[in-house]
Amino acid sequence: MLDFRFHMNSSILQHINSPEELRKLSLEQLPKLAQELREFIIAIVATKEGHLGASLGVVELTIALHYVFNTPIDNLIWDVGHQAYGHKILTGRKEIFETNRQLNGISGFPKRSESKYDTFGTGHSSTSISAILGMALAAKLDGASEKNHIAVIGDASIASGMAFEALNHAGATDANILIILNDNAIGIDPSVGALKKYLTNVKKGTAKDENIFECLNFDYTGPIDGHDIELVISTLEKLKTKKGPKLLHLITTKGKGLKQAEENQVIYHAPGKFNKETGDLLPKSKEFQPAKYQDVFGHTIVELARHNKKIIGITPAMPTGSSLKFMMQEFPERAFDVGIAEQHAVTLAAGMTTEGYMPFCTIYSTFLQRAYDQVIHDVAIQNLPVIFCLDRAGLVGQDGATHHGLYDIAYLRCIPNLILAVPMNELELRNMMYTAQLGLNHPIVIRYPRGRGVLKEWKVPFEKIEIGKAKKLKNGTKIVVLSIGHIGNMVTDVLHDIEPNEKIGHYNMRFIKPLDSTALKHIFDSYDHIITIEDGCKIGGFGSAIVEFANELSYHKPITVLGIDDKIIEHGTTKELHQITKIDALSFKLKINTILNATK
Ligand SMILES: Cc1ncc(C[n+]2csc(CCOP(=O)(O)OP(=O)(O)O)c2C)c(N)n1
Ligand SMILES: CC(=O)[C@@H](O)[C@H](O)COP(=O)(O)O
Ligand SMILES: [Mg+2]
Structure with a gap:
């Protein structure tokens, strides 16, 4: 357990307002700075809310990167960006960090307009390798060969198609890029898939064949302990002198330094308010609150799946957020978390319909943007009756611009064959789901917001809703x-x-x-x-x-x-x-x- 008291008299962090100041510290001072940075993040997220575990896990890496590299001349990109709180604090935003995610405050994600150290805006995952490669190739064209280009990407995010497209391209170039794979073996929910298994084998030294990244022409280093700050620094120093595409495999613990966050990584990904002294979550209000739309979805699909054996649940990496986890618990063989793979999730669902199954593909509105072609090409043109449950539609709040689900009506309405249904309350969501699984001749999108409905009772007998009836x-x-x-x-x-x-x-x-x-x-x-x-x-x-x-x-x-x-x-x-x-x-x-x- 951490000692949560601030060491104001001897604080190092209070004197650090930029990476230049950080670089003046001795190596010996850095572990203490790491502890102070953790305490600072914990203290603010405890009251202002936001993403916690990811930033705690990369504290040593964050310090090491700004210590070794000449940011912002050297370009640094944080994939997703939910782990960039330490980066924000060390790059001049310490005094305003308490405004994180608040109206008119700083963004919870890196943002180009906010700081010269935020070289690329993120929020959606798996974009960092493409973006850093773009910067590196541009620098090469400019003759700026001394510049370093670094992208930090998590184990769940690197498994996404877009990241692989970029690795595939980068490996065929001599671009001077360093990809840091921050492997904590979890996304929001536990990481899934064959790559996760492969990375586990690499860590245990039991990977069968050649190293996958070396096969893609990356100079691979690792795996190394990402919390050993001296080791991370010395490794980065070495890598800095090497040219061409490089990948450093770091092993870290999500939530590092806060016992509860280490032990309950899913909840402490973004825990809401908690006690900064004990780390315990604040007790929930006992007053009645309507159900969340997500829970209505999650419980209703289970109820329907009990009677309809053809129902399948699919989520790209959001089983907890979407509440598909309830179906994964009761029908593990019929509910799939496919990882951060929205395009695949959509086409997987399309494939299942051709064999007579009824996939409910639950995707956040903002993330379905990534699978637009699949919705048109694989679902709508073939008129396959995929049932999309479009979560987080509308304004989502503090995640901000990258996460609002504002465009789906416009981008879906123009697609032929698609039914677009929008429930006004929990009951309508439930009945639209019920109606969809009775069998439709078209794909349907059922769109609902983040948060709570309005009803006291919603678990009532199902009623069919006439399609297209106001x-x-x-x-x-x-x-x-x-x-x-x-x-x-x-x-x-x-x-x-x-x-x-x-x-x-x-x-x-x-x-x-x-x-x-x-x-x-x-x-x-x-x-x-x-x-x-x-x-x-x-x-x-x-x-x-x-x-x-x-x-x-x-x-x-x-x-x-x-x-x-x-x-x-x-x-x-x-x-x-x-x-x-x-x-x-x-x-x-x-x-x-x-x-x-x-x-x-
Ligand atoms: C395209 C896309 N899909 C889903 C998400 C939601 N999401 C945010 S963080 C995250 C998990 C990321 O895991 P990992 O890359 O391992 O980073 P970690 O949180 O472990 O640091 C997911 C699924 C997203 N931001 N973008
Ligand atoms: C960083 C990210 O993309 C997710 O963690 C997102 O913030 C989840 O949003 P919800 O809290 O709405 O599930
Ligand atoms: Mg991870």
């Missing part, structure tokens, strides 16, 4: 609100409170594709002003679909489209971000009142 929630005379998904609950609450509200109708549209054209014709015939609201980008989104519908049928009524404007939305709580993007209750109420006054 639901009228409230009659009106002049203005109608067409909502899609969870945001419809906010609309219901606001309309309930507005006085007088007889003029305002409300429909929960439920399907973006196919649209309920019967309901829409009635709506356009009956109301003077149509308002659409969604938690996605306005361009190409649900509102656009309604505008297109009106245009095609030559309805000339005012349509107000509410959603996310054409700009990047950064990090903050989802509440704050809804306010900023004006899809929160107050902004919506103001909008309604303005339109009401104008239509008197």
